[in-house]
């Protein structure tokens with residue numbers, strides 16, 4: 515009785531399908547602000563806090579690239595979506611993220627995703643970090659922006675932006691030439707990875723702190739246009755940091771702490 519079997523299977527599917535969907539489906543609510551749409555599952559207080567912080571980061575990050583919030587980025591239909599999944603598992607499944615990942619930025623989808631979590635980690639670190647990657651990609655363009663620059667910038671923006679990040683006390687460091695050509699994604703040694711991130715944050719912090727957002731934005735744009743780092747330095751900081759050698763000297767002097775007594 516093939517027909518009956520098919521009917522049974524179909525009947526089974528119609529009973530099961532809504533149950534399966536109910537388990538997976540997230541019912542989204544929207545909280546919109548000038549540059550963001552926060553998608554959440556009912557926690558209005560959290561959504562409001564996220565959108566307020568995101569708007570405030572937007573201003574500081576844009577200023578560090580020489581833009582003002584009035585230059586019409588990310589308005590209306592260009593607003594960035596911030597998805598807050600109800601659980602870590604829902605986030606990992608939806609974004610195909612590894613179990614250790616706490617958030618993800620997707621430049622193509624214009625979206626930042628994370629999940630509802632306790633503590634300040636998301637609001638004070640992950641959100642400004644991922645926003646910085648998106649803003650750099652959108653305002654400047656991703657082409658030719660090296661890894662040290664985007665990771666250094668993202669870390670600078672999640673810091674208090676007051677003092678240039680210090681280097682590890684071990685005294686280890688890469689030469690700037692090595693730092694700027696490294697692809698750390700292929701690196702297995704955790705110490706070298708940590709060093710790469712710390713040094714990138716320190717060098718970017720030094721550039722922004724010393725020369726200001728407008729010059730830093732110009733530096734990024736010159737690199738994006740495919741010019742070598744020496745040209746970008748001479749174009750953006752002709753007086754203070756005209757070469758890689760000067761950058762290395764001045765940066766080292768700024769981050770080297772006096773020896774402990």
Ligand SMILES: [Zn+2]
Pocket residue numbers: 643647664665668
């Ligand atoms: Zn990053």
